[in-house]
Structures are given as structure tokens and as C-alpha cells.
Amino acid sequence: MSSAGDSRRELAKFLRSRRERITPDEVGLPAGPRRRTVGLRREEVAVLAGLSPTWYTYLEQGRGIQPSREVLDSLARVLRLTEDERRYVHSLAHGSVVQTAPLTTDVTATDLIRQVVAQFDDSPYPVYAGDQYCELVAWNQAACEWYDDWSALAPGHRNFLHWLLSSPLARERLVDWEAVTQDTVARWRAECARHPDDPHIRARIAEFTRLSPAFGDWWESHEVLEHRSAVRLFRHGHLGVQAMRIVVLQSPEFTPSGVVLHLPAAAE
Template sequence: MPHREELAGFLRSRRARVRPEDAGLPRGHRRRLSGLRREEVALLAGVSSTWYTYLEQGRRGVNPSRQVLDSLARVLRLDDDETRHLHRLADQAAVDAGIDADLSPAELARELVYLSEEIPYPVYAADVHCDVIAWNRATIGYYTDFSQLSAERRNMMWWLIGSPEARERLPDWEDDVQDVVARWRRVSASVADQARLRAQVAEYRRISPEFAAWWDSHDVREHRTRGRRFNHPRLGIVTLRLIVVDSAEMVPSSFVVYHAPVTR
């Protein structure tokens, strides 16, 4: 497919011109390439290293969504003309493959999680009601197996305040939950189904006095990167960095939460 090959070549050429120090990465002494490595682009863009490698190789079945393309454009420091060119190449490659490039916010979020299945750290997608709509295998070890919960309980807020397991898995449970409540407070202004939101808040207030106090404080917080400690059943205490992806195509209805190891 010529457009897929052109897309792959364009990505390789842009990656080669970005210096590690421009991306906030150490150059090191054993680096043979002047530009970024594939795995570095993948990490900075919040995608699987294997998936990005396949994209650069022009393989079939690798179809980046618009928000992933925007993330790649940011990491590769593309200007406006180059960004539009990147989107055109990806759209035409999707047309060549007979794929609809327009996905719903939830479908885009699920696609990101699906592409992150090989990552050894949690990646999950949620909506504005905190319903967990997709998760990779690593999420089970750090959080819980959401597939074992009923549909109405497959909700991150409910799990945090209503499941004893959450207090076991999160050593800093109070700080973590207070942070999530403040984030949800901000998002709640854009919730279309206000009746369900009010029912959720009423239920959570009933089962958790801590939630009631934090909700009533009206503290709000943007989706910012922060650390979170986990008590992993096999690995013990592990600290990961939360990175929330909520591009314009998913806002306000969905977002994806990545977890990365804390290296410094």
C-alpha cells in the first residue's frame, strides 16, 4: 500500500531529526542514532512500542486514530503543515485498507487500550461517569479484575470507595481517592446525564463519608500527571506515574489512563 509506506517513511524521517535533549531525554554515551529511538517515541506518545514499530514498518492492520496522530505530531515536533500531512497520509492509508477512520470517543479509547495489551503496566479507559470501559491485563494485577464485577459495579469511583480491595492495593488510599474525586468534580460539569450523576453521588455519599466530605469541598483538579503507589500482590510496593490522555476527540466523554514506571 503506497500511502502506508509513505506514512512509515515520513515518521522515520521526522523521528531522525528530533534530538533526545529536545524531548527531555538524556542523550547517553551509547546512542548510535542522532534522533529518537522508536521505543522513546512510543513512550512519549503513550502507545505500545510494538504497535509504533509496526506503524513505522508500514504493516497492515495498524491504523492510528486522530488523537494518536496528534500525540505523535507533538512528540516529533511537527509544524502545522507537517501535522496536516501526517493526518492526510493516515486517512488515505485507512481508505486504502477499507477502514472507517472516524470512531466514537469510546471506540477510540478502547482502541488505545487494545494497542497497549503488551505493556506491563496498567492502561484503562473510563468515561465521565467513571465507568471502566476497557483495561489491559496489567490493570488486573495493580487494581482489580473488572471482568469479575457486575456491569453496574465496573466503575473506578465505586471500586475506590466501595471495595475493601482498593485500600489494600493503594497504600496512599486517602490521597489517591481525594485526587480522583477532585478530577471527577471538574468533569461532572460536562456530564450530559445529570440524573445518573446525581444518583451516583447520592450512592457514594451513602457508602463513604470520606467521599461526601471531599465532594462537598468542591475542590477541582485537571487531569495532571502524578505518582501513585501500589501494593502489588506479587511485586510488593511499586510506584508508577499516571498519565491521562483525553484528546479533543475523546473529551468530554472518555479518557485513557496510562501508568509508567518512575525512573527518577
């Protein structure tokens, strides 16, 4: 997404995808024997949300109208959006990134992130850091053991999502590879909404779509997630299947980078 127009189109596609997954029965409407529409009709969503059907149609067509936060919350209620999805539509419509003041030190945010990760060099648990493009900024030795030796990859391929989509080792190491990859795509979609004017994101989307048909399908499903703690199952050559809890640490000072910590956890 590289412009306000792109954000409007993405919002339109997202609203349509969520409208189509709600059945009339779920909102107390009769389906009718001759109904052909998948999910709810536009006018039904509009009435339930207290909006003009014409205005809502324009919104789903990506026209240049600006929905208020109250309208978005009303649509979120009607379409039964999750909290992550509600934040996503607000990001698309209004933006949610607060620009922080530049660092006044003699090092960049990336330098600081690398210094933070370096403190975990002796940890038996993986630690890595990524940016808004899923580029891998830094990682410790344990990440090489449990994931892959990312330093051996070409610089342009040192990207977590690229690795998930293209590396056979990703499927071998991650027991729930498909679920992990889908979650990563959903989290990246939420992140992309915070950077609507970044052309590199559009380039990455095109690259990943060419790389993997599965990515294209998952991207078009419009699923979104925010970063939250989760349990990930690993398959280790000597230790067998092990569960670790993933915790993402982010700070305004380090935006857009985040540090991913792994902690021991029982399998869920």
C-alpha cells in the first residue's frame, strides 16, 4: 500500500470479505429461499450499522469518503470484527502510527536492537529481531540452532516471511509450519496498514506472491493479527519436539523493529 487510495481500496476489500463471512441467521435476518448473495447484502450491513446504503456502497467501492471512528466501530460491531480487525480498519482509515522523535544518540535504532540481541548470545533459547518488512535485523546462535543459519542466506533473503515461504528447513523445524506462516502473514498485514506510504512494502507483497501461491491465498483472505504471546512447536534434531512461548518486545524508540524472545513452555 503506497497511497491513501491504496488504503481505501484495501479497506473496501477487507469490509467486503468480512461482510461475506456473516450469514443472515447470525444477525437475525431471514435468508430467504432465493438468496444468491454470499453473506450479508451491502444494504443490510448499512441498515444494521445505521448508515445510508448508498454511502456504505461508496465505502465498499473504495471511493474518496472518510468514515468516522464511530462509524468504523459500528461496522465492526455489525461485522463481528475481532479487536485486531477493528484496529486494522482504524489503521487503514485514519492511520495509527505516532512518529517518535529521532534518537539523539550516536547510534541508530538498528544498532541498539543488535546490541540488545547480543546480550542473549549465550542463551539456549532463540532471540531474533525483525523490522516492518519482516527483514531479520539480528539473531543469536540459538536461533541458528532452532530455526536456521540465516547468516548463510543471501542478504536479500534474510527475511523471516521469505524464509517461511521458501525454505524446506522451515517446514522441517516448525511442527505447525502452516499455522505459523499464516499467523505471520496476518501479523504482517496488520503492520503494513501502519505504513501506507511505503513502496518497499508493495514490492515485498509482489515478491512473496510470486514466491508462493499459498501466500497469495492467505493475503487475499484479509486475516489480521496483532503481536501477542503464542506457543510455537519446534522439531529439533537431537531434542525432539519442544514447545517455546514467543514473546515480542517493542518500544517506540526501536520502532519499527521488535525483539522476539523464546521462553520454555508446555505444549498446548
